[in-house]
Amino acid sequence: MRFRDVEHLFRLAAIFLAGTLVFVVAKAEMRPKDFGKDGHYRPAAVDEIRARAISYAGQTACADCHSDVVDLRAQARHKAVACESCHGPLATHATAMSDGTEAAKPVRPDGRTLCVRCHAAKTGKPKRYPIVDIKEHAGDENCLSCHKPHDPRIS
């Protein structure tokens, strides 16, 4: 009876030891070698996040080819509004044009919906920011029939 009790304990110890061994080996095998180099994390993850492709090229990227628009905007009231704020993400367009590859021509923004997004009168907008009551100001007319998008001031 006693002999079997001890055997029972040994078995338990063996399982425990084997478990520890599996854990240690698995950890050594599966954990990347450089884990913890810069902190408690996997350094390669940073490179993976950095490798993501961009969608917005940034305003400076447009200047090489669209200098006419850039010049027009330089003194205009929209100078602080980035191209892609109205035109949407155009990184694929910019790279395609400089690489000479085929790409869809960017669609022109619709003057009926674009301007309203930023200029519709609404409580909470800063006091100095120019807003208009759309119905009163334009009715159903397209904003672009009076305003030029890159230099919106009329007078």
Added chain:
Amino acid sequence: MDRREFIMVGGKMLFMTAATAAALEHVMAGTPEKVDTYKAAEHWWALLIDVEKCIGCGSCVRACKTENDVINEPFYFRTWVERYHIEATDAEHPIVDSPNGAYDGFPEAYEEGKGKTFFVPKMCNHCADSPCTQVCPVGATFITPDGVVLIDKDYCVGCRYCVQACPYGCRYIDPRTHTADKCTLCYHRITKGLVPACVEVCPTGSRQLADLKNPSDPIHEFLRTHAIQVLKPQMATGSKIYYNGLDGAVR
């Protein structure tokens, strides 16, 4: 099983292990930049949000979702805009709304001249002493040497501790991968010399990227000359999203 068979099977298994190990190493290494001039130790990123300039147009929310492939459904946002409305004498009970995170801007809701209304853009605070990185059991979320809190999606087990720990509600579980997700401060852009997508498209300059380690960054002058606040300073998170003109009612 005879000896010949044993050797064949054993050889195949050895080969497969080696191949898997090689493939795994390849995956782990990722695809680093070809010419890499970016030095993380030379930067300490922060962001300035000027509440007084925000018009609540939602450009940042849309640009963020596009740039970072954030799932295009309500309640999943890396950045969003809240509208606060405070009746003149009741600063303790602001009415806050954020329809679809301001993805489509805001519908008109309040009368001019009654109480005050303003917009507050929100996003990950990239805390220097971040509660979310402290609770992660597997080292899947961390702060980089240049001060950006990131998530290792391959390591994340989706346990949701960090979602609970973030005092600003900036994290969510991506239903596609079942891992935690949040703003990276467009780490793939700022390390290339670009500004984050939300900063790029903000029409009024309400959002400004700042590098605190760059002595010529205008942020230093701005911080010196304005009344700056961070969200929930009592939590001592070391938040690096600096708000100018933030009302005391904002939480």
